[in-house]
Amino acid sequence: MVDISKIDDSALTQAQNSLKRVQSFDVNSLIRSEELGKYAFRGVADPAQKIVNLFQILSAEHLEFFPEQQLDIIKNTADDFHKLLSSFLEFDVAHATPSVDEAQTALVESLKNKYQKVFNQLLPLISFAAARSQDYAALAQQAKKAFDDTTTNATTLMSELNSHNEAAETTLQEIRNVAAEQGVGKQAIHFKNEADDHATQSRIWMKRTMWASLVLGLYAIASLFIHNIPGTLTGEYGAFQLAVSKVLIFGVITYIVVLFSRNFLSHEHNRIVNKHRQNALATFTALAEATSDAASSDIVLSHAASCIFSPQETGYTKGGGEGSEKVPGLQIIPRIGASSSSSL
Known part of the structure; x- marks a missing residue:
């Protein structure tokens, strides 16, 4: 078989x-x-x-x-x-x-x-x-697993994209806010430069005033002993000439001291004015955003403009300039009334 x-x-x-x-x-x-x-x-x-x-x-x-x-x-x-x-x-x-x-x-x-x-x-x-x-069963299982993984990854990716989109929108809004603030705040640099320049000049004139005052003091002490110096004129005529010369010299030195001090005070005054204008312009955006309506923002703008654009005093006159007046209250009343009527 x-x-x-x-x-x-x-x-x-x-x-x-x-x-x-x-x-x-x-x-x-x-x-x-x-x-x-x-x-x-x-x-x-x-x-x-x-x-x-x-x-x-x-x-x-x-x-x-x-x-x-x-x-x-x-x-x-x-x-x-x-x-x-x-x-x-x-x-x-x-x-x-x-x-x-x-x-x-x-x-x-x-x-x-x-x-x-x-x-x-x-x-x-x-x-x-x-x-x-x-192994077709294994292939089907692998395909299902790949599909599930792809779905999960797509969901995760969409969540991350939405999160990144929200973060990007927030960042963009912050950039816009900063840009808006910088657009106004960067103008304050002009007043800062002026304030720094006046501060420098103020220190220079303060030193000159101190030196002139020192010279005046030394001359005042020296004048007590000038009449005892040998060779000076004697008698009434000599005394008269010595008195006149002392008065003239004292007058000149005193005028120099006063002039130096006025320049010092002028630069110091202008430094403070420009510093105040710098602060007003730098804080204008924050004050305007804190208001609840356009009328209030207009009032803040009027005060800021008055502070910024009013002519500064030179320091050579005791009275202020005509343009340094504050915003009249009568200009604010219509705006407040308009704001109240619109709210009603």
Whole structure:
């Protein structure tokens, strides 16, 4: 009695051996540069490797699922291709017919045409093996997991984008507020420069006033002893000349002291005025935003404008300038009344 399982195992083993022999074949051995010299098969490694790669797609472990007819196809195809490869290895220049070039050309053309034949024979078997190796349940699970991950990432990304958008809007609004404040506040630098310049001049004139006062004091002390200096005029005429000279010198030095002090006070006064204008312009935006209506903002604007644009005193006159008057109260009453009527 014939054992069918042994027959199947024999066909499977033969097919696996033939397939593995082709899959592990070294195509570089076909060139044979040292043996053939100028007749070496250069350029055959790539087409041969292309066919070997086609056999490598079909795994030997999947052959156990093929019936005997398909195993024979695999075995015969692999053996036929290996026989062609052996022809390259056994090629002998001395026995080549009809000529060496024609024999080599025939072998190379056979190798190039072999790919299509092998592809046609192995295509159904490779397709079955590829389908058999795929775990479609695992693929479906992976696809579902990828979809869930994509959905979660998209939700997280949208949340982050919304958060960043809100932060960007807040930052943009802050930038606009700062820009608006800077648009008004940067004008205060002009008054600051004026205040700094007057402060510098004030210190200079203060030092000059102190030196002039010191000179006046020293001269007052020295004048007590001038009449005792030898060589000065005596008598009533000399006393008269000495008195007149003292009065003139005292007058001149005193005038210089007064002039220096007035310049000092003038620069100090102007420094304080410009500093006050700088503060008024720098705080105008905050005061205007603190008001609840346009009428109140207009009142703040009027006071700020009066403080900023009123002419400053020079320090040479005791009275203030005519333009330094504050905003009359009568100008504020209509605005307050308009604000009250609009609120009603």
